[in-house]
Amino acid sequence: MAVTKIHAIKSTLGKALAYIENPDKTDGQLLVSGYNCEPQTASVDFEMTAVLAHKVRNLKRKRSANLAYHLIQSFSPGDAVTPQQAHELGKKLAFEFGGGKYEYEVATHTDKGHIHNHILLNAVSFYDYKKLRTVPYRTAREIRAISDRLCMEAKLSVIENPQNIGRLYPAQTGKKRTVSNRTEIRKRLNFCLERAGNYGQFVAMAQELDITPTIRGKHMSYRLAGTGRAVRDDSLSDTDTFTYAGICARLADNAAEQTCLRGGIQKALGTAADMASFAKNLKAAGIETMLKKPNGLLLYRAAHMDGTWVPADALGAAFTAEGIDQTLKNGTPPAPAAEKPLLERYREWTVNYPEICExxxxxxxxxxxxxxxxxxxxxxxxxxxxxxxxxxxxxxxxxxxxxxxxxxxxxxxxxxxxxxxxxxxxxxxxxxxxxxxxxNGVQPLVVPLAENQVKAMSLRGVTITLPQQGIERLFVPESDVVRNPTAGQCAVRLYHHCQYSYLPTGDTGKRLQIQGDRLAHMLGVAVNPKAENTVFSRRIAAVEHRKGVENAKFLGKMLMGMADENLFTAADYDAAIGNLGKRQISLSNEIAALQEKKKGFAAIAKSLETCRTLKPLWQQYTALPLKEKSVFYTAHAAELQAYHSAAAKLEKAAVDQTVEAEKVIALAENLEQRIQALKEQRREAALQEQNTRREQQVIMQIQDESREDRRGGVNIVI
Structure with missing residues (x-):
């Protein structure tokens, strides 16, 4: 198996490329490969893609923008892996992680006791000009999972004897049961970095959230109040997000974005009569908005700056949803004093993602x-x-x-x-x-419900209440509800290992989880006796009646569709399902072909941009006397090689250098529209297949019931 790491490169791309391409480490550069770029000109290729991206998307270059990502894949000395095999695994890892949309260079080093790959992945896609987004630790886990799977498929460090699995992972593996200090520190620092506009403000915000930042030599450390040792910056993220340099770069961008947004929003407010006209003015000013569903936080983004989403409260109380509403109604914004304390905002707007594999x-x-x-x-x-x-x-x-x-x-x-x-x-x-x-054939527990345990009942499902056990509301979907209107009974299927979400009693507002077998024990096993004319039995009967009406509507609609499509038996459905499956395969193949064609257009556009940018340098080189060319070439080798390679690619594709790259990009965008239309058709075909399978099951059920009825009739006659 291989160990993987990732970190961002902001300013030393040329040095990083020179290091990984070292002939002494890569068998004379035989173990160096590039995807959509040449190893000798990768720095120029990466730069040309970034230039095109900012032109196409009309964005400003950011000082703190990542140039590339450096992935390291190190194989164990015990793995029987050859340099060539390791190199192929590195290329597969880079291609799969980037989805085939990002240029990369892979270099396999054999100078140490273990073979390892260095992968430099462009931070900007040549396919759609979008930036590669990474998330601390989550991205590292994703890369490790891809690498581990590729190694296992290559039969590296695989346990051949299944009996040995029992000794592979001991029970004491330290399962994570609580939120770690690092996780909490990272969440609080990110909250501050989304809002601060300078370093002093960042430190003050961090301290307000009980974190003490300290600069120790080359590193920063952070201590959360009430915990043990401080945590170093490089242990919080796979990139330089929390280093001093990374923080300063992020804050500089924040200041520019906040200034731009405040001015644009104030201007949009000045001519707005209501919320609709305000939204229209924002769109005209190139400002995007988004409302976070989990917590109702309003976010802004200046589209032309290619920045991150900025929380409304980072701009001030006047720019929040409440502040905008007050300004539109009263004509005056709220005072700065109306802003909530930072800690209160953190608790209100931070989404607590699950941490426990329970x-x-x-x-x-x-x-x-x-x-x-x-x-x-x-x-x-x-x-x-x-x-x-x-x-x-x-x-x-x-x-x-x-x-x-x-x-x-x-x-x-x-x-x-x-x-x-x-x-x-x-x-x-x-x-x-x-x-x-x-x-694995695990059967659910079927648990009857008492009348006082049912808070609500509808076609969507049943809401259970157990106030004495601290459960205010717990919803079970209709698919797991069993009703018997004749006996006046209602039961639910509960799965042993399933975790059910519920709202506890009290005013906490925070949902909790309970496992199925424990919930079944709380509900008990008391069966509702047959009770005619009771409120509970009438509720069950009413829901079943509504369900019958809905089923009848569905059956009627289905029968009309069957007549239109000439489907009358379950066997007819097999052919229809097969045709829908073939259509999805055909659409997938067409999409893949168009995507490859779009990649070709993107490569041509980059070659045109490279020639347009570097042609003056090439002309300067060709005009020099022979004795001066060697020195000039040595100083500009990468640029000259990049121009020569791009010109050769255009000549091979029969494209003149005078063609504008923007026209080729427009062709690629037209292709993307076709790709999206085909994806929608594929999605509709998949949905139609699901509905057809459902209808087939109904038909088979009707046929089975009809056979049972005929058997019953014969017995009666005899």
């Missing part, structure tokens, strides 16, 4: 594809039933000596999946838990 599920040979020392490769399906693979790291797994494997899953986590074609998707932890339980 659910344990047993894995069997049905799920495990292969095992390695860093984790397991699982066979799963996404939430639409499509086959995929999922890499789990060893921190999520415990085993017993007899080989029983337990996977720890967070119900509200999102897990990364990879499909056979190399594309990625995600699955929610709750769906993954249900899927594994279903595959």
């Amino acid at each position: 659910t344990e599920v047993k894995l069997t040979g049905r799920q495990i594809l292969s095992a390695g020392k860093n984790g397991l490769l699982l066979r799963v399906q996404d939430e639409n039933g499509n086959a995929a693979k999922m890499m789990t790291n060893r921190e999520q797994i415990t085993t017993s000596p007899d080989g029983e494997v337990t996977l720890h899953i967070g119900r509200d986590f999102r897990y990364d999946l990879v499909y056979e074609d190399g594309t990625h998707g995600t699955i929610r932890g709750a769906a993954l838990i249900r899927q594994i339980d279903d595959a």
Whole structure:
């Protein structure tokens, strides 16, 4: 297995490229490869893509913008990996992580006791000119998962004997059960970095949130009040986000963005009569807005500055949703004193993401594809039933000596999946838990409900209340509700390992989780006796009646559709489902072909921009006397090679250098519109296939019931 790392490069791209391309480390540069760039001219290629991106998107260059990302993939000395095999794995890792949309250079070093890859990935996409977004630690986990899976598929450090899995991951793996100090410090510092406009303001905000920043030599350290040792900057992020240089660069950008936004918003307010005209003025000024659903926080962004979203409270109380509303109604903004204290804002607007993998599920040979020392490769399906693979790291797994494997899953986590074609998707932890339980034949508990345990009942499901156990509201969806109107009974299916979200009693407002088997124990096993003409039985009957009406409407609509499509039996549906599957495959192939064509247009556009930028330098070189050319070439080797390579590519593609790059980019944008239209058609075909399968199941059920009725009729006659 390989160890992976990532960090951002802001100003030393040339030095980084020179280091990784060292012939003494790369077998005379035989182990150096580039994707959509030449190894000798990668710095110029990266720069030309960035220039095009800012022209296309009409953006200003930022001082703190990342130029590239440096990934390191180090293989264990115990792995039987050759330099060539390691190099291929590095290229696969770079391509998959960047989605084939970012230029990269891969160099495999063999000068140490272990083979390792250096990968430099452009921070800007040549395909759609978007920046590569990274998230501290989450991005590192994503890279590690891709690398581990690729290594396991290459049979590196794979446990061939399944019986050995029981000794691979001991039970004491230190599962994370609480929010770490680093996580809390990082959240609070990010909250400050989103709002501060200078270093002094940043320090004051951090202290207000109980964090003490200290500069210690080359590093900064942060201490959270009431905790132990201080935490160093490089242990908080994979990049330089929390270093002194990174903070200063971010704050300089914040100051420029906040000044720009304040002026634009005030100007938009000055001529606005209501919220609709204010929004129209903002759009005309190039200012985007977004409302965060979890906490209602208003965000602004200046589109022409390519900046991050700026919280409204960072601009002042007058720029929040309440402040804007007051200004429009009264004509005067709220006073600065109306602003809430920072700590109060932090508690109100910070989203608390799940940190604990609280659910344990047993894995069997049905799920495990292969095992390695860093984790397991699982066979799963996404939430639409499509086959995929999922890499789990060893921190999520415990085993017993007899080989029983337990996977720890967070119900509200999102897990990364990879499909056979190399594309990625995600699955929610709750769906993954249900899927594994279903595959292993785990049956849910069917628990009858008492009348006083049902707070509300509708076609969507049942809301349970257990105030004595601290549960105010807990919703169970209709798919897990079983009603018997004849007996006046209502029951729910509860899955042992499923975590159910509920609103506790009191005024906390914070939702909690409870596991299915514990909830079943709280509800008890008391069966509702048959009770005619009771309120509860009438409620059950009313819901069942509404459900019957809805089913009748669905059946009528389905029968009309069957007549239109000439579908009359379950067998007819097989052909229809097969045709829809073929259509999705055909659309996927067409999309892939257009994407490759768009990549070709993007390469031509970059070559045109390179020639336009560097042609004067090339002409200067060709006009020099022969004795001066050598010195000039040595000083400008990368630029001259980049021009020569770009000119050769244009000549091969039969494109004249006088063609404007913007015209080629416009062609690429037209292709993208076609790609998006095809993706929408594919999505509709997938939805139609799901509906067709559902209708087929209804038809099969009707046919089965009809057979049962005929059998019953024959028996009566006899």
